Amino acid sequence: MILTDFQKYAIAEVVNIAFGRAAASLSELTGSRILLKVPKVEVYTIDQLPSALSGILNGEVCAAHQIFTGQVSGDALLILDVKGATALTSLLTGEEVESIGTSAKEVLIEVGNILLNACLGTFENMLQVQITFSVPHLHLHQLNHTINTLRIGNEEIKYVILIATSFTIKDSNIGGYLMIVLGVVSLDKFIQCLNSLGKDRLL
Amino acid sequence: MEKILIVDDSALSRKVLTGILSEAGFSVIEAPDGMSAIEKYFIEKPDLVITDLLMEPMPGLEVLKKIREMDKDACIIVATADIQDATKEEVMKEGAMAFINKPFKKETILDAVSKVLEGKKS
Amino acid sequence: MENFVYKVAILEWVNNTFKFGVFTTDKNLNITSWNKWMVVHTNLSLSDVLGKNIFDLSGNLIDQKFLRFYEQALNGQVIVLSHVFHKYLISIPPEPQFAKYFDKMQQTAQIAPLVHEGKIIGTITIIEDVTERIVKEILLKNEKDLAQHYLDIAGVIILILDENGNIKLINKRGCEILGCDKQQVIRKN
DSSP states (O other): OOOOHHHHHHHHHHHHHHHHHHHHHHHHHHSSOEEEEEEEEEEEETTTHHHHHTTTSOSEEEEEEEEEEESSOEEEEEEEEHHHHHHHHHHHHTSOOOSOOHHHHHHHHHHHHHHHHHHHHHHHHHHTOOEEEOOOEEEEEEHHHHHHHHHTTOOOOEEEEEEEEEEEETTEEEEEEEEEEEEHHHHHHHHHHHHTTTTSSOO | OOEEEEEOSOHHHHHHHHHHHHHTTOEEEEESSHHHHHHHHHHHOOSEEEEOSSOSSSOHHHHHHHHHHHOTTOOEEEEESOOOHHHHHHHHHTTOSEEEESSOOHHHHHHHHHHHHHHHHO | OHHHHHHHHHHHHHHHTOSSEEEEEETTOBEEEEOHHHHHHHOOOHHHHTTSBGGGSTTTOBOGGGHHHHHHHHTTOOEEEOHHHHSOSBOOOOOGGGTTTOSSOOEEEEEEEEEETTEEEEEEEEEEEOHHHHHHHHHHHHHHHHHHHHHHHOSSOOEEEOTTSOEEEEOHHHHHHHTOOHHHHTTOO
């Protein structure tokens, strides 16, 4: 199942709007101006994901993970490599963070929560779908382990909408990925809602 | 017929805006990035520019500055998903005539366009 | 019936034994439950708070600035409030042994919608006292900073190597003598 260019533009624009809100929330929280960019949207099957990310995300990664259910259901994750996660925590808190301790994990969970809530909430509003969110969790594992946890549960083929993003805070740039993991049925519903974007809901 | 230049790297945003503005009787030109926006401004001399901010390689703020350098009377509206106050202040300081947050309603954009164009005439 | 009994037993446990603060509200943010942890730490009994708006509790217990988070929860979102950014949700003093470090208990909180038969009927808030952990982090950092200070004022090169002979730590004087940046030598053999 491949997204058309229009559908990719639509996702990128919805995420752009969501990130505008998330940036404002993070800015209010930290007192710093924050820029969130949405460079690229791609779709992969979950089996294709490790090779798509190899060379980009290596070793251990930090993943803020939220499950969502409703008319569209799946998993949403914000993934950063450990170096990026420590740098982001340092920039947001104004304190030098050398490793991902408990307090740093809390920061990443809250930042992930803000971004994922903004995205899923904006999808919910703009695509007119009802979604319920779970409590977010932070995983600190090798990338393949994190991807494998998304396969657990059922045999349904899963697709991943992979959105590369970057944070600019105080002139420092940190890259990360937003992943929305959907089964076939949810992806189909999601695409139907995307196709009606621009007719009733304006960008 | 007044001419409006839309600058946005999102084809969807450009399509939606073009639809609204054409229906309202404006002639619309599109630019998918900053460089082509500046070229088109120079050639087409639109009455108004509506630009996004988060674009690469040339951000919308840069587009705003360069167009204002070429034409100090240029009328520019910024339409962006970035809702931070600091962004709005920066954009207005550089000479934008209106700042609209995405997603916006049809009435919001038409209202802003009509106010800016009326201001230009007077 | 048996299922119901287990659910009641779980609720009783959360109410009386749970080590986190838990309270619930209706859709108007009026309190509908208040567990034992909340009673003990706020000095407000269930009868003192039941039916009252969370922003009208005595002592300005919850600041109005948190209203937008409760509104988000009523819209279906789960909110995480880290002590790093917010310090606390409920304005209460810390345990006495930590009073010299903080005048308020440091907390991490979660606010979530309370859902019944697919409809949001209110909110649930869970509060964790993280003061002890933060105090330990501060004390550990102070120890580390002091140790680093002693390393930095030493007039000799001090190196710490791992079992493979890779440099794990080098002091300031070491960098000066060797004419290099710390980052250039760390993890090198």
